[in-house]
Amino acid sequence: MLEIRDLNVFRGATHVLKDVAFAVDEGSLVALIGANGAGKSTTLLTLSGLLPARSGSILFTAGGTTIDLVQSSSEKIVRAGLVQCPEGRQVFQSLSVAENLAMGAYTQSDKAAIKQTTEHVYELFPILSERAHIAAGSLSGGEQMMLAIGRALLAKPKMLLLDEPSLGLAPQIVEKIFDIIEQLKATGVTILLIEQNAAMALDIADRAHVMENGRIVLSGTGAELAQNDRVRQSYLGVAA
Amino acid sequence: MSQYLFQQLINGLALGSLYALVAIGFSMIYGIVRLINFAHGDLVMIGAFSTLALVSAGVPWPVILIFVLAIGALAGMAIETIIFRPMRGASPVTGFIATLAVSIAIQNSALMILSGQPRNFLFPAFMRQRIEVSGVNASLTDLVIIVLTLLLIGGLFLVVYRTKLGTAMRATAENLMAARLMGVAVNRTILAAFAIGSALAAVSGLFWGGKFGQIDPLLGFVPGLKAFVACVIGGVGSIGGAMLGGYILGLAEVLFVGLLPQEFSGYRDTFVFLLLIVILLVKPSGLFARNTEERA
Numbered sequence: 001m002l003e004i005r006d007l008n009v010f011r012g013a014t015h016v017l018k019d020v021a022f023a024v025d026e027g028s029l030v031a032l033i034g035a036n037g038a039g040k041s042t043t044l045l046t047l048s049g050l051l052p053a054r055s056g057s058i059l060f061t062a063g064g065t066t067i068d069l070v071q072s073s074s075e076k077i078v079r080a081g082l083v084q085c086p087e088g089r090q091v092f093q094s095l096s097v098a099e100n101l102a103m104g105a106y107t108q109s110d111k112a113a114i115k116q117t118t119e120h121v122y123e124l125f126p127i128l129s130e131r132a133h134i135a136a137g138s139l140s141g142g143e144q145m146m147l148a149i150g151r152a153l154l155a156k157p158k159m160l161l162l163d164e165p166s167l168g169l170a171p172q173i174v175e176k177i178f179d180i181i182e183q184l185k186a187t188g189v190t191i192l193l194i195e196q197n198a199a200m201a202l203d204i205a206d207r208a209h210v211m212e213n214g215r216i217v218l219s220g221t222g223a224e225l226a227q228n229d230r231v232r233q234s235y236l237g238v239a240a
Numbered sequence: 241m242s243q244y245l246f247q248q249l250i251n252g253l254a255l256g257s258l259y260a261l262v263a264i265g266f267s268m269i270y271g272i273v274r275l276i277n278f279a280h281g282d283l284v285m286i287g288a289f290s291t292l293a294l295v296s297a298g299v300p301w302p303v304i305l306i307f308v309l310a311i312g313a314l315a316g317m318a319i320e321t322i323i324f325r326p327m328r329g330a331s332p333v334t335g336f337i338a339t340l341a342v343s344i345a346i347q348n349s350a351l352m353i354l355s356g357q358p359r360n361f362l363f364p365a366f367m368r369q370r371i372e373v374s375g376v377n378a379s380l381t382d383l384v385i386i387v388l389t390l391l392l393i394g395g396l397f398l399v400v401y402r403t404k405l406g407t408a409m410r411a412t413a414e415n416l417m418a419a420r421l422m423g424v425a426v427n428r429t430i431l432a433a434f435a436i437g438s439a440l441a442a443v444s445g446l447f448w449g450g451k452f453g454q455i456d457p458l459l460g461f462v463p464g465l466k467a468f469v470a471c472v473i474g475g476v477g478s479i480g481g482a483m484l485g486g487y488i489l490g491l492a493e494v495l496f497v498g499l500l501p502q503e504f505s506g507y508r509d510t511f512v513f514l515l516l517i518v519i520l521l522v523k524p525s526g527l528f529a530r531n532t533e534e535r536a
Contacts, residue, residue, distance in 0.1 A: 048420075048421055049420075050417060050420060050421070074420040074421065074423065075420075075423045075424070075425050075426075077423075078421070078422065078423025079423060083421075083423075084421045086417070086418060086421055090415055090417065090418040090421070091418070092410070092411045092414050092415055092418065092419075093414060093415075094410065094414050095407065095410060095411060095414070099407050099410075099411075102404065102407055103407060103408065103411045103419070103422050103424065104422055106404070106408060106422050106423050106424050107422075107423040151422065155422060155423060
């Protein structure tokens, strides 16, 4: 579904991503783990067309058509079905919950389908339905995370990019968010997950890649990496 | 209420309407691209001269109003597409200097084409009469300006708060990155903000000519500057704030002149800017700003 080949990205003069290559199969959940500054968020921003690539290609195939994301506008990428739920949630604070969801559906034109998805999101997160007409900025962090995921769902993603969904949230909320992620996977949405909570990410991931200094240094199934000594030491906080 | 005060109030509201129409666009443009657009006032001049041309072509007034809105929108879209869009991402100072350059270019082109000679600008005779309302009389021109401005602002609020385009504008103004991640057509949304803001400024030019009776190619400078002041008073980036800032400014100017002794009336701008300084001292983010995010 997604194939990244020899991707090089610079931010200013800094060479952030160095020959990054990996693939995500349709229907799978792939985790990308690594320390702060390793290049995980840069990878996702490049996938969404917000950062230009110096070289390489990112082929995204959905519904029988393949596009190179490196050559595509962010609008075209969302329309193709690759949707990102960004780090720090980034909900529109001054807009109401309902307006945030409507913005998620910006690329959709089927009103009945939008209404149906909105109701589905309200079922997943009943609290959002109660707060539909409240400004998103006054929601708690956990509620904002739910809204950010709901907003992304309204774009009808075939593949969802999740950047640090557990960041700064209480453990029960994190559990809930991870439950939702697994539910989404069960409905056939392909997921690329960035997580600092490596243990939880590896637990639900089909495959995982470890990123260090802008390179993929380790790849394997979630279970394999969870057993890997280097991963256990560096990311799971287990003494070797 | 004394008749005198009532007349001053109508006069101030009409002037405030002119400022509000310019300030709203100024604020919309700042809100969405963080650009202090000093060329915005020149749209007022473009609107005023377009009106003059349409009058001499024999176009009826209601149609002129529509045309002026359209001309303003097209001019704003042209400026955004040709000048500002290629500069997106440049430093704020570069953008700011560019708007000054655009302003100078527009003013001097107008001077070359139209000459610096002020032109008389007359609303039709029935608009220039004074009408009596329960014992006090007011200029019909002022009343028409006030009412039409309220209708235009009402329409604007419907677009901004009740349509998908308006929601996208507010979303883009607040968080450009998140808007792009939702697939919002950001350039088209910015273009729409320029179109709407510039259309309102151009109509303000139509009213400006009618109220003051004379127009010249440099007339955009003062409304541009006053719109900036109105935005700062109201809180830059907020549409409601810019509107209220415009009304406060118009009323303050007229009331300073109307209520202070005659010998101070030449200093009305001094009092206006004094008011600005006081407001900035007391509430630096503007009277109606909702948050303390970076402002002009």
